[in-house]
Amino acid sequence: MAVLGIDIGGTKIAAGLVTAQGEVLAREQIPTAVELGPQAALERLGGLVAELEARAGTKATACGVGAPGPLETRTGVVLEPPNLKTWWGFALRERLAARLGLAVTVENDANCAALAEARFGAGRGVGTLVYLTLSTGVGSGVVVDGALLTGERGFATELGHTTVDLNGRLCGCGLRGCLEALCSGTAIAAQLEEALANGERSSLAAPVTAAQVVDAVRAGDALAGRVWAGAMAALSAGIGNFITAFNPGRVVLGGGLTAAGALLFDAVRTQAPSRALPVLARGVEIVPAALGADVGVLGAAALCLPARQSTTR
Ligand SMILES: [Zn+2]
Structure with missing residues (x-):
């Protein structure tokens, strides 16, 4: 079959x-x-x-x-x-x-x-999973007891458009301070370019990509480091909220931005649990997507x- x-x-x-x-x-x-x-x-x-x-x-x-x-x-x-x-x-x-x-x-x-990650990939063995894909935007899916959470009209979930900063950057969706407006690859590059336009100094020059920002962080560029730290704080706040909301066994992160590897995973594994209710944060794993x-x-x-x-x- x-x-x-x-x-x-x-x-x-x-x-x-x-x-x-x-x-x-x-x-x-x-x-x-x-x-x-x-x-x-x-x-x-x-x-x-x-x-x-x-x-x-x-x-x-x-x-x-x-x-x-x-x-x-x-x-x-x-x-x-x-x-x-x-x-x-x-x-x-x-x-x-x-x-x-x-x-x-x-x-x-x-x-x-x-x-796919829940059934065949990084989510195998847990019943409830939060999946985020971090690339040009921030997409999401939540699996509860092995089935997709789809919502009353089928539009769930859009976790990339939950607010993590009340007065934060404007998002493409029209809302302000969305996770996507702060930690998508597009948003990370844009925030660095905005700082350059404000006269801040960096080894990078506009236009930049998120991958270049990651490389600059590794090379010790202070501005890139600050932009990255802000993005990781926002992502961690978002993941903390989702841990509190859904009580997942695992949070799976996919998408091009996860090529940053330990730079990303070390930050969110350290910070996200402190943004969730302690009883829910305990034992949650934050892992990379496994399927190619x-x-x-x-x-x-x-x-x-x-x-x-x-x-x-
Ligand atoms: Zn949005």
Whole structure:
């Protein structure tokens, strides 16, 4: 038995046939070609699925799809993801189900990654997990007793847009002092550039990337060190809040910013527990994500795999 996992992104669509144990039997990817629109992508995807099934020697019994939010998961309609403009309002679940002749489940990509880590990656062995992806933005997913926390209307969770500084920087979402506005890769680079524009001195010159800020911290640049420390304090406050809110066994951090390694993990492991109620902070592990490039396909597939078969609990 295998299910189909499809991960739709702004530049590529990845698909794989996945067993209940999380083994990817066959995988392939195609360009999204946003300019050609969603129906054209679905047509090419149909051919790709037939090829994957032939290669694996088995037919898919169901299909899970991860796609950029915001997403109306109950109806499977794509709302307004900034990097998929031609897909806005597209009835993804209905159209894909018709094309493939399979039941289709749709979920936002950060939730899919959280579920993949919970079932097959760094979250194995714990029932409740908070997942954060730290890259250009801050995405999140919360798994409770092996199942995704999706909320009343399916939009949970958006932990990157919780407030950690009442009067903090303006976020792309319109709110102020969001976690994403303080510790995403984009925000870290922007804060360093803002300090440079204010005449502060650094070994860096604008424009900068978060990776350059990390390198400068390691090289002893004082301004980079201060910006990084501020970002880690904000991230730790956020993680502390989530520990208090959800009582996770583990907090899993993924995304490009985690390439900073010990510089990031040492900071949050030291500071986050002191931002949570002590009884909840005790024993929580903060660990790096364990799944590589297959995380999107595995998470999408996990949407239609029964939790019991694929967890170690
Ligand atoms: Zn925000």
